[in-house]
Each structure stands twice: as structure tokens, then as C-alpha cells.
Amino acid sequence: MTDGKEELVLVAGGAGFIGSHLCRALLGQGRRVVCLDNLQTARPVNLRLFERHPGFEFIEADVVDPLPPSLLERTRQFTRIYNLACAASPPQYQADPEHTMLTNVVGTHHLLRLAEEAGARFLLSSTSEVYGDPEAHPQREDYRGWVSCTGPRACYDEGKRAAEAMTFDYARMGRAEVRVARIFNTYGPQMRPDDGRVVSNLVCQALSGREITVYGDGSQTRSFCYISDMVDGLMRLMEHDGVGMEPVNLGNPTEMTVNELLNHILDLTGATAPVVHKPLPIDDPRRRRPEISTARKLLDWSPRVPLEEGLAATCAWFASELGAGAPVEGK
Numbered sequence: 349m350t351d352g353k354e355e356l357v358l359v360a361g362g363a364g365f366i367g368s369h370l371c372r373a374l375l376g377q378g379r380r381v382v383c384l385d386n387l388q389t390a391r392p393v394n395l396r397l398f399e400r401h402p403g404f405e406f407i408e409a410d411v412v413d414p415l416p417p418s419l420l421e422r423t424r425q426f427t428r429i430y431n432l433a434c435a436a437s438p439p440q441y442q443a444d445p446e447h448t449m450l451t452n453v454v455g456t457h458h459l460l461r462l463a464e465e466a467g468a469r470f471l472l473s474s475t476s477e478v479y480g481d482p483e484a485h486p487q488r489e490d491y492r493g494w495v496s497c498t499g500p501r502a503c504y505d506e507g508k509r510a511a512e513a514m515t516f517d518y519a520r521m522g523r524a525e526v527r528v529a530r531i532f533n534t535y536g537p538q539m540r541p542d543d544g545r546v547v548s549n550l551v552c553q554a555l556s557g558r559e560i561t562v563y564g565d566g567s568q569t570r571s572f573c574y575i576s577d578m579v580d581g582l583m584r585l586m587e588h589d590g591v592g593m594e595p596v597n598l599g600n601p602t603e604m605t606v607n608e609l610l611n612h613i614l615d616l617t618g619a620t621a622p623v624v625h626k627p628l629p630i631d632d633p634r635r636r637r638p639e640i641s642t643a644r645k646l647l648d649w650s651p652r653v654p655l656e657e658g659l660a661a662t663c664a665w666f667a668s669e670l671g672a673g674a675p676v677e678g679k
């Protein structure tokens with residue numbers, strides 16, 4: 349029910365990397381989008397791509413605080429609520445761990461209550477971090493994880509686990525219809541150059557000729573999903589009517605070591621900058637690869653953009669952002 353007024357989609361965290369791509373895709377489908385963001389780790393310039401779109405509205409607010417009246421007065425118009433609000437790179441979410449935990453717990457609570465009031469469908473962006481440093485490989489949704497609840501990553505990992513628990517409790521109590529996406533490493537244009545994650549760090553270091561930082565010996569693995577695939581997966585999950593009480597892994601199952609990722613980036617950029625090894629961060633997962641058969645079966649979704657293509661687009665985008673000259677091409 350929207351009282352005859354236009355239906356709205358709320359994207360909390362909509363000025364961030366994934367959130368801004370999602371806002372643009374939703375606007376492209378003709379949806380009206382309200383983006384809520386505290387601009388803590390966002391890249392506000394991302395919003396310039398569509399900030400004048402008549403279907404778009406930006407509200408600066410923190411989900412930890414009571415939701416602003418300008419949003420609450422339109423509660424009944426919201427039919428979809430995406431919760432992507434949280435710092436997501438390890439250095440950024442560890443910079444203010446208390447706020448990270450509160451964002452996941454209190455912020456998710458505020459948005460779930462809004463979803464209940466609105467009768468809106470709610471999607472939580474959860475994370476592969478709920479699996480911690482996994483003993484099971486690849487990671488299936490029914491693996492319960494091996495997470496430290498006392499280490500420096502706990503504010504994010506345990507915050508997301510608590511957010512999942514609350515989200516499913518709302519569904520169990522019939523208070524909201526929910527979706528939970530467990531997002532694996534995602535990359536692409538419009539990441540912050542100073543985000544601190546491995547793709548943005550290595551690409552920016554390679555392009556600017558700075559020393560390239562590999563943490564540990566670089567044998568740890570990750571599986572990298574291109575942003576357009578991730579946004580497609582999130583929208584399919586939100587709109588699919590047959591999702592029950594189950595989290596869904598979204599990620600690209602092509603796994604590689606950090607050293608292999610670096611070699612791809614060196615090939616694409618032609619960089620010759622020196623590689624320095626820094627200590628492996630505490631609790632850094634040794635390996636990570638999503639098992640995505642749930643998303644394949646349920647959503648008919650699997651990633652389409654191969655790493656070479658996605659990395660080439662990402663390197664070209666960072667090259668133009670950094671003023672590093674002509675777009676980078678594969679060698």
C-alpha cells in the first residue's frame with residue numbers, strides 16, 4: 349500500500365561503491381530511489397552520475413541515529429529497502445569499530461522497523477566475513493564459519509552476524525519479508541582509490557609507480573566479483589518471490605592468490621614498481637571462494653564478467669581518475 353503515492357526504493361549506503369552502482373541500476377529500471385548515507389566512507393562524487401535524475405533523492409543521515417523525519421514521513425511509500433550501510437574495507441571498518449558494530453546492529457534495527465511499518469521487502473547486505481577464516485572450502489551457506497569474536501575484524505564480522513540474526517528473526521515473527529545476501533569480494537570502477545582493499549590498492553600503486561604492498565607472502569586467496577554482476581545478483585535476490593529463510597552467497601567462484609591477482613594487474617598496467625611484503629593482518633582469512641549453487645538455482649544468476657575484462661575496465665577507470673593518461677590496455 350502506498351496510499352496512491354509513488355512507490356520508493358530506499359538504498360541505505362547508496363553513496364558507497366556498491367550502493368551507488370545499485371542506485372543507478374534501479375533508476376535505469378524506472379524506480380524512484382531515496383539514497384540515505386552518512387558519507388563516512390562513501391565517494392559522494394559517485395552520486396554526480398545521477399544526482400539530477402528526477403527519480404533520485406539524497407538524504408544525509410547515519411543509520412545509527414533515529415531515522416530522519418524527511419524519510420519517516422514517507423514510510424508507507426517504501427516498497428523495497430536495501431541495507432548497504434556500513435564501512436566495508438578492513439582499514440575503514442576498523443578505524444571506528446564501535447561505530448561499525450552499531451551500524452550493523454542499531455542501523456539494521458532501524459531499517460527493519462521501517463520495513464515493518466512500511467510493509468516493504470528488506471534486503472541485508474551481509475558478507476563472506478560471516479565465515480571468518482574458513483575451514484570449509486568453498487564456502488556454502490550452511491557452513492557456520494570460524495570467526496574470532498575478540499579480534500580486530502570482529503566489529504564487522506560479528507556485527508554482520510548479529511544483523512543476519514535480527515533480520516531472520518523479523519522474518520520468523522512475520523514482521524518483515526527479508527532477503528540476506530552474503531557478498532564476497534567485489535571490485536570495479538568508482539571504488540575509492542584510498543579504500544584500502546587489495547584491488548584498489550594494487551591497481552593504484554601499479555598505475556602511480558608506488559611500491560606495491562602484498563600482505564604476507566601473497567599465497568592467501570580471494571575470489572573477485574565484478575560490480576555489474578554483483579548489482580544484478582542483489583536486484584534478482586530482492587525481486588525473486590520464492591526466497592525463503594535462507595542467506596544467499598553472491599560472488600565469483602574464480603579463486604586466485606593475491607600474487608596471481610597482482611600478476612594480472614602488472615600485465616594490464618605494464619607496471620614495474622617494486623613489490624614490498626608487509627605483515628599479514630591479524631585474522632586475515634587464508635582462503636575464500638563462494639559456493640553459488642543456491643544463487644544459480646534460485647535466481648538463475650552467475651557472474652558473467654571474467655576477471656581480465658573487469659580488471660581492464662577497473663584499471664582504465666583508475667587511470668583516468670588518477671590522471672595517469674590513456675586508458676590501460678591488456679598486453
Ligand code: UDP
Pocket residue numbers: 437438533544545546547549550561562563564566568570606628629632633
Ligand atoms: N591485501 C594485500 N595488499 C593490500 C591490501 C590487501 O596483500 O594492499 C591482502 C589482504 O591481506 C587480504 C587480501 O589482500 O589477504 C584481500 O584484502 P581486502 O582488504 O581486499 O579484503 P578482505 O577480503 O580481506 O576483506
